[in-house]
Amino acid sequence: xxxxxxxxxxxxxxxxxxxxxxxxxxxxxxxxxxxxxxxxxxxxxxxxxxxxxxxxxxxxxxxxxxxxxxxxxxxxxxxxxxxxxxxxxxxxxxxxxxxxxxxxxxxxxxxxxxxxxxxxxxxxxxxxxxxxxxxxxxxxxxxxxxxxxxxxx
Numbered sequence: 001x002x003x004x005x006x007x008x009x010x011x012x013x014x015x016x017x018x019x020x021x022x023x024x025x026x027x028x029x030x031x032x033x034x035x036x037x038x039x040x041x042x043x044x045x046x047x048x049x050x051x052x053x054x055x056x057x058x059x060x061x062x063x064x065x066x067x068x069x070x071x072x073x074x075x076x077x078x079x080x081x082x083x084x085x086x087x088x089x090x091x092x093x094x095x096x097x098x099x100x101x102x103x104x105x106x107x108x109x110x111x112x113x114x115x116x117x118x119x120x121x122x123x124x125x126x127x128x129x130x131x132x133x134x135x136x137x138x139x140x141x142x143x144x145x146x147x148x149x150x151x152x153x
Contacts, residue, residue, distance in 0.1 A: 042121055047114055055107075060093065061100055063125055
């Protein structure tokens with residue numbers, strides 16, 4: 001029905017392309033937004049408390065989900081305390097996320113810290129210094145050639 005509105009006799013190839021672009025735009029707008037899957041509560045963590053498990057998800061170059069089981073309700077979203085990756089839209093941001101994606105499935109130990117805001121939370125994340133397979137995330141990122149950036153630096 002919508003396509004009938006765009007039937008024009010001149011230049012059928014041009015109008016066919018316009019119809020395809022319109023349909024693709026409508027379908028893209030209807031697609032759900034992808035949210036991070038970490039759903040464990042982030043309130044109540046104390047400085048020095050440990051969070052352990054596998055890296056289950058990488059949000060960007062300095063946030064990840066760590067959880068003891070495959071159930072996303074046990075995955076805690078963590079803001080790495082000692083590394084400030086470039087934002088995804090900045091130079092190096094996608095590369096930082098790719099390095100973090102490579103950590104998914106590996107063992108993480110995170111120790112809760114207070115951030116610059118004096119809290120153990122940053123938005124919906126626990127602030128913690130994490131090591132993956134015994135190596136601090138900052139060192140992993142630096143060895144991969146990722147420069148620090150983002151809002152923290």
